[in-house]
Amino acid sequence: MNINDFKIDFDKVIEFLKTDISGLRTGRASAAMVEGISVDAYGTHQPLKAVASITISDAKTLMIDPWDKSLLGAVEKGIRDSNIGLNPVNDGRGIRLILPELTVERRQELIKVLHQRLENARISVRKVREEIRDTIAGEEKEGNIGEDEKFKLQEDLDKMVKDYNEKIKGVGDDKEEEINTI
Numbered sequence: 478m479n480i481n482d483f484k485i486d487f488d489k490v491i492e493f494l495k496t497d498i499s500g501l502r503t504g505r506a507s508a509a510m511v512e513g514i515s516v517d518a519y520g521t522h523q524p525l526k527a528v529a530s531i532t533i534s535d536a537k538t539l540m541i542d543p544w545d546k547s548l549l550g551a552v553e554k555g556i557r558d559s560n561i562g563l564n565p566v567n568d569g570r571g572i573r574l575i576l577p578e579l580t581v582e583r584r585q586e587l588i589k590v591l592h593q594r595l596e597n598a599r600i601s602v603r604k605v606r607e608e609i610r611d612t613i614a615g616e617e618k619e620g621n622i623g624e625d626e627k628f629k630l631q632e633d634l635d636k637m638v639k640d641y642n643e644k645i646k647g648v649g650d651d652k653e654e655e656i657n658t659i
Contacts, residue, residue, distance in 0.1 A: 480633040494598040516555035542571040595649040
């Protein structure tokens, strides 16, 4: 039994965190901000990225071009209903989203949301740690590993958890700096 066998579970937590916070709005346009917005298309709810192309025309403007122009109204409604704080401009061919400057209050709100998501990632790391500890205890109970090896594995596990919590902190610090950049 090797602790590194479980590294993939921790890596999944970090990848999910990066994907999760990529949608947090910073001072510049990003397709991740809108690609998950639910759009009522053809009688079902679909993510925006499934019904339209999303391009960044400049640092403050997103262009959304539905593949089927009859969905323009549904896309516009989906954006309005998503409460992302953007006002869609429908020009008949596509939808333009212009990002206003972030206010100090909005930046503080985004940082609070970021901290909640970072805490969720730390909770996920702790859950993975507990699952691994249960596995180690089970291996000892079955006689596959000795008590000394159990303690060594738990020590290695604690060191790995500390490293992943540092990675989470680093990702959070980078995103917070990005949010605060004017």
